[in-house]
Amino acid sequence: MKDDVLPPGVPLLTERCRTCTAAGCSLGRLGPDVRVAQHCYSRGERIDGNGAGFSVRIVSAGLAAASVVIRDGRRQLVCLHGPGDAICPLGPVDADCWAEALTATEICEVTLDTSCGSLLQDPALARHFFELAHARLERLSAHAILLGRMDGTERLCAFLLDMAARIGLRRGAGAILTLPLSREDIADYLGLNAETVSRIITRLKRSGLVRFPTPTECEIPDLARLETRAPIRMLPPQMAAPVAEQMETRP
Amino acid sequence: MKDDVLPPGVPLLTERCRTCTAAGCSLGRLGPDVRVAQHCYSRGERIDGNGAGFSVRIVSAGLAAASVVIRDGRRQLVCLHGPGDAICPLGPVDADCWAEALTATEICEVTLDTSCGSLLQDPALARHFFELAHARLERLSAHAILLGRMDGTERLCAFLLDMAARIGLRRGAGAILTLPLSREDIADYLGLNAETVSRIITRLKRSGLVRFPTPTECEIPDLARLETRAPIRMLPPQMAAPVAEQMETRP
């Protein structure tokens, strides 16, 4: 189940984390200088490294976000981290800046004892770190377009499609999903405010593009139709394909 | 002169490129499987790799930007690339997406013959790629805050401070710089439009925070005062220090 949402092409560390997790061990040993520990965080909690050595944290369950809060309290969720995603340290923008659990979240922490030492010695791991950083760069770039050039409705449509692709269950031509973010969190991710998010969702409901049995349960009757409202493609090719190809073939 | 603007902590490839450039050779050899070529692009031109192998391009002079244009023509400059910055391929957001020269720009292209092959074999290079990607992540994160949570004036102030830090010349408590971007480019970088940028600049001029002898020549009389108008810190510590510490000590 959880396997479905792992992004393709990022198997190394995530695979190791999941294997370790599945085996139920809380502390594994992957090789010289590399240790894996597992942590759990509840909603709103801040996800920090233990401080010793260079560490990378991978989400194994739940949803986290890179969160920035500037002086006057304005908050921006820079990047969402679902299962399989890496949480990199964000570095020194002069603002409060951390990874934050949006729901109950399980984290695998991979620690390299000597700072970056193993990165130098294990080329495969080094390449993997590069790919993790690069995957996030691509996500962030798409998000910059969203924040800089889309209007509210487009942002919401793009967001819902993205979430559907990540955690949605396919249902005919559409999908259903449970939004793991509050309206406030969605707003802070999309650069809007909570009331505006609510209003836009109401409009999308009225136009029949989505249904919300409860505020967190979202049904998208027709993914392709919703995609026409987003100016960039959010769905992976196999989800965006026409409905006919999605249906199981019958004799 | 150009040395001043090289960001700290990214010496390896950039150093190699600059050495190569300074020596006036257009094609150097850095090691097995690694070649360096030098290219020039004029304003508006698209910067592409040669397609063969895995390549990374480093700006050695001028200014480039990662540019995205979506279906209906809206354009977003995702990230600026000054001297020393790496131009990573941005990857598949479904939109036209490329690196673009904003001024005459000189590029060092580092090509690894076998796709990522050398990355696997040269740990130092691999780590350097990771650091390049990570440095850009940090920049992009700060830019997400700008696009998502700042108003127009704050964006302009943050932008001008950032440019001052990158390409400005220190002048007492302030700085002078030549903006290498048109109003349109600035707007597309900041998620605004050209008229709004112009209006905001006019307001900043009237409030005495900046002076524009010509539309591209910018004088910031007091960096610290301008920084109070930006909600996040844009200047490196040494530039942000109080004026007294900046002045040459006299006996």
Add this chain to the structure above:
DNA sequence: CGTGGATTTGATGTCAGTCAAGATTGGTGG
């Protein structure tokens, strides 16, 4: 069944976008 937080809805204001018209600027050729 009450309580508190989240969500929705409404009224109103403001900032930035759009469209349109001038003003500068820089480059070209007479």
Add this chain to the structure above:
DNA sequence: CCACCAATCTTGACTGACATCAAATCCACG
């Protein structure tokens, strides 16, 4: 050297989208 032209930049009037403030409703939970 100056006139002209095209591109860029500035300014103005108007509009629209989103934020803000406030109140009502919904929902989960004890």
